[in-house]
Amino acid sequence: MPTVDARGLSCPEPVLRTRRALDAGVFPIEVLLDSATQRENVRRTAEQVGCRVEVVEVGDEYRLTLHR
């Protein structure tokens, strides 16, 4: 599964990296994040292009799985 590790990156890098993965079109995509702001931003971006987004909280971090 393609993974985007965007932990520790600031706006708008997590979204830009997620969009690159979305453009590549290999699903599902795993996105690792460590802030609620980025979780919302990535979720919004993925949902805008019709993805279903699954969020799992792991300690202080988030693992998002984007399904087509």
Added chain:
Amino acid sequence: MRDQLNRFFASRWGIISAGLVIGVLAPVLQKLGNPGNMGVCVACFERDIAGALGLHRAAPVQYLRPEIIGFVLGSLVAAYLFKEFRARAGSAPIVRFLLGGFAMIGALAFLGCPWRASLRLAGGDLNALLGIAGLVVGIGIGTVFLKNGYTLGRATKTYPLVGWVMPALMVGLLVLLLVKPVFSEGGPIFFSAKGPGSLAAPVAISLAVGLLVGFLAQRTRFCTMGAVRDVILMRDFHLLSGVLALLAAAFVTNLALGQFNPGFTGQPIAHSSHLWNFLGMTLAGLAFALAGGCPGRQLFLSGEGDGDAAVFVLGMITGAAFAHNFALAGAADTVTDGVVKVGGLTPYGMGAVLLGLVVCLIIGATMRERLPKLDTMEELSHADR
């Protein structure tokens, strides 16, 4: 309950409501005493704080602005209530400091941050159009760098104390504001006797508005720079809807309060030196884009534990000290016997803005991470880990 609130704050209506609240309250603060078209201005108010502490000696712009204190502490409260306080730091702090300094020099060339640019426009000051145009161009240049892999690198989780430094500093400023100590004869804390620094709404009201705005902005991620950046970069209008709400609400509130005076001349704390209004905000916009947030956003981030945003804020305060000590800040237009004398920048101010642009371009062009090609996603996976 918390989930419902979270969904609202993250929604389009959430960000619009934050913009509306700021747009109404800023002109009200002006009515209650804050300077003209400066109900709230993050750059100007941080500059006033630098002056109050004696970091610069421009007598008309010295005051410990409670709004700034409220922004950080309101964000801190929101972050704790919603379990989002995360102490983090380590993403090129010295570069962020530099970006903060030059952002302030650019903003003070224009005489305002993006918030004040909107409020100036909403009050009829058409010079703001040049500033906003500059801001868009500066952010546009920033997006080119972002598309080419620009990054300040990763922040990492750190001790909670690191995230508490900025809120603690703000509590310290609040104590100084309330106690008003004089540390030596003729020394700080300075409070302007005349000029913009002497114009202020009552402390309790300013602080309350600051806390409310800090809370709302932390929840909704309100950001004026991000608003423009996201539209240019991704055709995403989420954040922009908040800024447009601010602009519309401030316009209507100014009309209602009799504070709308359209024109280029005779505007409060503004100059009509068009080129430098434009270039000053080009510099500020570029610096904000490279640092990932407008000055307000940097305050809110510093309240939720972001040590790098805190360094940017300290860079801005230092930049304000340089701007006034070295005569880099814009001088307002003056009207004597009906004759307008156009203000603007000294040659030093012009040089500083150009130097800032060069420094930001170097930062944007050299701090790049090469991202792997898209056709091999496994590669992306490894390289990104």
